[in-house]
Amino acid sequence: xxxxxxxxxxxxxxxxxxxxxxxxxxxxxxxxxxxxxxxxxxxxxxxxxxxxxxxxxxxxxxxxxxxxxxxxxxxxxxxxxxxxxxxxxxxxxxxxxxxxxxxxxxxxxxxxxxxxxxxxxxxxxxxxxxxxxxxxxxxxxxxxxxxxxxxxxxxxxxxxxxxxxxxxxxxxxxxxxxxxxxxxxxxxxxxxxxxxxxxxxxxxxxxxxxxxxxxxxxxxxxxxxxxxxxxxxxxxxxxxxxxxxxxxxxxxxxxxxxxxxxxxxxxxxxxxxxxxxxxxxxxxxxxxxxxxxxxxxxxxxxxxxxxxxxxxxxxxxxxxxxxxxxxxxxxxxx
Numbered sequence: 001x002x003x004x005x006x007x008x009x010x011x012x013x014x015x016x017x018x019x020x021x022x023x024x025x026x027x028x029x030x031x032x033x034x035x036x037x038x039x040x041x042x043x044x045x046x047x048x049x050x051x052x053x054x055x056x057x058x059x060x061x062x063x064x065x066x067x068x069x070x071x072x073x074x075x076x077x078x079x080x081x082x083x084x085x086x087x088x089x090x091x092x093x094x095x096x097x098x099x100x101x102x103x104x105x106x107x108x109x110x111x112x113x114x115x116x117x118x119x120x121x122x123x124x125x126x127x128x129x130x131x132x133x134x135x136x137x138x139x140x141x142x143x144x145x146x147x148x149x150x151x152x153x154x155x156x157x158x159x160x161x162x163x164x165x166x167x168x169x170x171x172x173x174x175x176x177x178x179x180x181x182x183x184x185x186x187x188x189x190x191x192x193x194x195x196x197x198x199x200x201x202x203x204x205x206x207x208x209x210x211x212x213x214x215x216x217x218x219x220x221x222x223x224x225x226x227x228x229x230x231x232x233x234x235x236x237x238x239x240x241x242x243x244x245x246x247x248x249x250x251x252x253x254x255x256x257x258x259x260x261x262x263x264x265x266x267x268x269x270x271x272x273x274x275x276x277x278x279x280x281x282x283x284x285x286x287x288x289x290x291x292x293x294x295x296x297x298x299x300x301x302x303x304x305x306x307x308x309x310x311x312x313x314x315x316x317x318x319x320x321x322x323x324x325x326x327x328x329x330x331x332x333x334x
Contacts, residue, residue: 005030009040013051013063015104020060141201142182145170149208154182155200156193163199169208172216176224183220185211192223231255232272236279238292239266248290251282277301 012029013021027037041061045051053061104115145152152170155163168184173195175181180195185208232255240248242265248256252271259268273279280301283290292298 005032006040006044009037010044010049013044013061020054020058020062022060026061138198138201139173139180139195142170142195142198143173145201145203145208146172149210151204151206151208153200153202153204154193154198157197157199159197165200167204168193169210171208171210171214171219174216174220183216183223185209190219190223192227230274232274234273234275234279234295236271236273236276236292236298237268237294238271238283238290238298239268241266241289244286244289247286248283252279281305 008030009026012026023034023038023041026041027034030037030040032040041051041053045053049063051061051063053059142152142154144150150170151167153165153167155165157163166186168182168186168191170182170184171190172183173180174183174192182193182195182198184191184193239262245258245267248269248271252273255272257270259270261267271279271283273282276295276298280292280298283292284302284305292302
């Protein structure tokens, strides 16, 4: 549209403060013919914007007297936060990069330097070192469905399972700790779907039904609270050998609490999880470096896992590995 092009032309002139812009330069910037660029400059001048031309060598078009039009209305702190948020991703997304370039040109010179510095403050590496296929294309399809309010049929796989199709009303995308989730309305009510487990996205052709008064942040907080309650439904108690703390925290995160150091340098701990069996399975790889004391269900789960591994990998007559010997120094598990 010509109105958009005229705004872009004005921003380009503003970005070249105290410099003349030729019609050829503007044409290259806007992707139009030189004749169209010249007409746009003439239209700006006719509309009352102080755009003037100078003929001859070194001539061109410029905004007289440093005239500016701030099209953003943003404050300096708002601009900084916006570019801190979007700047790192701009290099990977051509549309975002173009939008940010236009925004920078719309800013007064004192604010522009801060915006550019914020955009350079970080970077995002989208490469997946696990070798898994990127989810960006599926994420883009889900985002379009949310914005356009279109019902979609997604193929969704639970851990260890095959994808199953579900028809959902997409309501928003939430990022939590680097993991993205689709929040959608379903026949069973509001549900969350981890984007990395979405195998396919296809629009059904129907419009999505957005609940009246729906607020994404409020709905997410309610669902997240329920999920977090389920994640800490059970508590397991045990003791850990010295030097085990970093591994425990990597497995359980903030759901572990340390107690007193026991004789031999071992440290008592409590850990929360969805169930005793789930916590036991998480800790099974630590072998004799961790001993679970209660509840009995956690000990039974570890015994069962051990028996299954012995049956699968153990050879007749193979001596059992000795238990982990405690360190001489009484140090915490970390």
